[in-house]
Amino acid sequence: MKNIRVVLCSFAILALSIIVIPPFLEIPEMGSSWRKDGKFVAALQEISKIIPENEVLVSASYDPAIYYFTNHNLQIPSKGISYNSLLNFMKKDNYLYLLIIEGKYNVPRGFTFDLQLTNLTKDFKEIATYTTDFKIIQLYKRIV
Amino acid sequence: MSTDRDDDKGPREATKKLRIKNITGSSKLIDFIFGIFCIYMIITYSNFINTIHVPIWDGAVFLLNAHEWLNNINLSEIYRPPLLSWIMDAIWVFTGEDWTTIIYVQMIFTIAGIILLYGLLRRKKGALFALGVSALTLTNAQLFFYTSQIRTEGISFFFVILTLYFLEGTKRAHWLFSGVSIGLTFAARYPILLQSMIIFVVESISKKDPKSAGKAVIAIVVVILLVVVIVYAKTGTFQMALEKDSNFGTSISPFYLVNATSIWGPAILLLPVAFLFKSTFKDKFNYVFIGWFIISFLSWSTNASNQQYRFTIQFMPAAYFLVMLAVKNLVKFDRNNLVFLKTTSSTLNK
8 A cells, every 4th residue: 555655656656747747847938028128228228328318219119128228218100101291290299209119029019110211311310220139129219 | 264364364354454445545645746747748738828928918908907096096897806907906016017027826716726626635534546637637628728927716625625625624714714715716717606506605604604604795795895985986886797798597518518528538528427426425525515616517508699618717726626526536436435226234334
């Protein structure tokens, strides 16, 4: 009887180990890979220093991480906006700064700008470009 | 009448028993294994946390809220429970506002919760049982991932365990502390108040000490009122969740049942087995975990609009407690222990 218990006990421990180990090994792969971008936060913190205090940042989507690390209010134009509408949106409220993030990026509640970036040079001046592990972050200032 | 062979069997059995005890029953050995396990998990947590360089959406919101509490600015998301942001602020008062200083906060609360759980279960059910529940809980992928982030799962998990720990305490003052702990569960993550309350209600019924339970209720009300008043004073309102996420009670969803093995792993298949044994219902202590699991499971299943694996994190210990109970009953299998078999008269005489 005791032998049976030892066998059962060993079997239980072995079974639990088999149950526990495979899902645990998957943990490093969990979550979005772009969250492992080691340069993203530093780039946003750099941007926060470039933009004057109280200036608003226009971005394609709201992300609390951008808001927190740039330390500037974000304004998000309505979905599906064209280049001219974006320009008018910024002119109307006198917004000067535009943030464009390209590459692997999570935009859960928004969208990415569908803009021909070459057009931007007509009305915007490129202030800074940061190439991070997964993204290219560009900061533009509207020419007034 | 015993034979020579039987006489030989005595010391041999005793030695074997001792050896088994040495292998499985030595509390000090199990404590040592648990200690090693905790160190291993802290290293694993730290390694994983160090790979996260951008906080997840909710983490960034808690950072924003903490920044706004600290600088007396309007809160970005008023429905977020405030405790995590207050803890961040308490750290930032000493370190300055730096998000990297709070990345380990959840891990600390989670490991502390597991240590309390182990200590409690070791006292009540033995070291091996406690190790099983603690190891299964802490190695759960959902729990590990979400308690590695800047979120509230690990903190609320800790306060649920702390509530149970105080309620299982021997001094009357423990009831008061449990009330404070229940209030802090609410401040950590609003809906998890239910889980601490289940534990409190079951313990109150089983301990039959209305005077102490009354003191605990007063402490619960005071702490919750304090939290509500502070948040109200700051925001001018008190909101516990987004309206779209709070559709409770309309219907029962099979989501958590269908995805049970993905959430808890295949071990969960053993959980129903615990209910097949009479001994499960004999020990009053088990009722806390039965109530905790069933009501939490059902309450999340009644949310028709928002179903996520991570909602099960705070009652992981209850699920794995029942799994371990099933394992224990299977290891000590006794036909007469089965609920659907009536105890024979001969067994009763024994």
